[in-house]
Amino acid sequence: MIDAEILKNLVPLTTLTDENLERLAKKLGLEEHAQGEIIINESDTDNDAVYLIEGGVELKSSSTTLTRVIHGGTEEAAYALAQTRPRQFTISATTPIKILRIDNNRLDRVVILDELTTTITSIQEGNDKPVAPEDTTWMREMMNSELFEGVPNENLGPLALNLLPLSVKTGEVVFRQGDEGDYYYVVREGRFNVSRKSDDGKVRMVAELHDGSVFGEEALITGETRSTSIIAMSDGVLMRLPKSEFKTLLERPLIQPLGKDAAERMVKQGAKLCDVRTPTEFKARSLRGSINLPVITLRNKLSDLDNNAVYIVFCDTGVRSRVAAFLMSQYGLTTHVLEGGLKKLAVS
Numbered sequence: 001m002i003d004a005e006i007l008k009n010l011v012p013l014t015t016l017t018d019e020n021l022e023r024l025a026k027k028l029g030l031e032e033h034a035q036g037e038i039i040i041n042e043s044d045t046d047n048d049a050v051y052l053i054e055g056g057v058e059l060k061s062s063s064t065t066l067t068r069v070i071h072g073g074t075e076e077a078a079y080a081l082a083q084t085r086p087r088q089f090t091i092s093a094t095t096p097i098k099i100l101r102i103d104n105n106r107l108d109r110v111v112i113l114d115e116l117t118t119t120i121t122s123i124q125e126g127n128d129k130p131v132a133p134e135d136t137t138w139m140r141e142m143m144n145s146e147l148f149e150g151v152p153n154e155n156l157g158p159l160a161l162n163l164l165p166l167s168v169k170t171g172e173v174v175f176r177q178g179d180e181g182d183y184y185y186v187v188r189e190g191r192f193n194v195s196r197k198s199d200d201g202k203v204r205m206v207a208e209l210h211d212g213s214v215f216g217e218e219a220l221i222t223g224e225t226r227s228t229s230i231i232a233m234s235d236g237v238l239m240r241l242p243k244s245e246f247k248t249l250l251e252r253p254l255i256q257p258l259g260k261d262a263a264e265r266m267v268k269q270g271a272k273l274c275d276v277r278t279p280t281e282f283k284a285r286s287l288r289g290s291i292n293l294p295v296i297t298l299r300n301k302l303s304d305l306d307n308n309a310v311y312i313v314f315c316d317t318g319v320r321s322r323v324a325a326f327l328m329s330q331y332g333l334t335t336h337v338l339e340g341g342l343k344k345l346a347v348s
Contacts, residue, residue: 002028002100010051010100011078012107016114020140024110030098039099040082040091048101049080055097057081059089069094105153112153113143116160138188138239139163146332147214155249162249163239174230174238181219181226183240184250187211190236196228207299208233214330218323220246221255254329255322258336263312266336271310276324287314287342295324302331314338 004025007013013021030053033039040050042062054072059082070076082089116139139160142148151159168174168190177197187209194207194215206228209215219226220243241250258266267273273290275282282292293301295315305311311333313321318341328335 001026002030006053006100009078011080012111014078016110020110020114023140023144028100028102030100033093033097033099035093035095038090038092039097040087040089042087042090044087045085047085047104049083049104049107050091051080051100051102052077053098053100056094057091057097058094059091061089063088072097108153109143109156112156113140116157142186142212145212147212147330149332150254150329151250152253155253158245159241159249162245163241166238166240168232168236168238170232170234172232174232175216175226177226177229179226181216181224182243183216184220184243184246185214185216185230186239186241187213187215188237188239190238191233192236193231193233194228195231216240217246217251217326221251221323221326222319251322251326255325256336257339258312259339263336263338266310266312269310271312271336274311274313274324275315276313276320277315281316285342290314293324295320295327298324298327302328302333305331305333307332310334310336312336312338315341316343317341 002025004018004021007016007021007025007028013024016024031039039057042060052070052072056069056071059068059070070081081091143151143156143160148156148159163186165188174185174192177195189211192209192213192215193205194209195203195205197203209230215230216226218224263271267289273287274293275286275290276293276295276298277286278294278296279292282290282294286292293313305328311328313324313328313335314337315321315324318337318339321337321341325335325337
């Protein structure tokens with residue numbers, strides 16, 4: 001963890017609220033490098049913003065004999081080093097140094113969320129509505145979670161502005177099995193039971209949802225009716241996103257289709273094939289080397305999957321695999337959908 005006071009002096013973090021600075025500081029740490037070490041090479045194309053916090057560095061370029069020295073704590077050090085890509089300088093330490101690296105995507109996201117919070121607060125104040133801290137804190141925490149990590153930065157504003165609050169009482173039914181899908185839900189606060197009625201008429205509880213849980217995506221992605229019922233086990237608040245906005249802001253950017261040839265190349269490079277059909281279907285036929293992760297039980301197994309792996313999910317037609325890919329992407333997993341499913345491929 002880094003001291004938030006250090007971040008206050010760095011551009012563009014100087015504009016952030018203290019709360020957002022503290023949140024970011026908990027996720028960052030300083031790197032220490034010895035005199036003479038190279039921290040950036042000319043022509044590098046990485047996406048990191050590198051800030052000099054302590055010590056001195058020298059910037060050299062193959063295009064000129066001139067060099068430049070920057071010292072930590074100066075006005076020049078408030079900006080990231082060698083920001084142009086590919087890098088135009090090789091940067092080495094002239095003394096022992098401390099630097100901070102931040103992925104530019106994370107940097108942009110933090111700034112966007114800060115601006116978004118301010119905008120929403122201003123809108124609420126303009127409508128003469130009282131603005132409580134939790135009105136925006138829940139949103140920042142949600143947008144910074146793994147659940148929404150894959151959402152493009154440009155979608156964050158429309159997503160936040162289209163999430164509509166819904167207060168529920170203990171025992172209230174959010175939706176019933178067989179209902180049409182109309183909203184995607186985020187649990188802002190409260191506890192909810194997920195139950196399913198089987199063909200034999202028995203009702204079984206299959207999961208419990210709590211603060212930060214999401215649900216309702218399956219019917220929106222497949223176009224089928226709700227496969228479960230959701231009942232409030234306590235008073236609570238849900239944030240719901242209409243179907244049309246869900247399709248545009250979440251489903252499309254999080255589900256990445258993949259053709260057969262591209263899938264074969266990725267498997268050779270180490271990607272894992274995941275069959276998301278039922279165990280019975282999997283045993284009957286599947287792709288050689290695949291593992292079985294039935295979409296119906298996938299939520300309970302997400303924590304067991306490797307965050308560093310690449311997954312290619314498939315089913316018969318591509319419908320169930322789209323649901324699986326959406327769930328997996330929300331949890332920070334790199335996931336692709338095999339277009340057309342098994343019906344378009346020769347199986348082993």
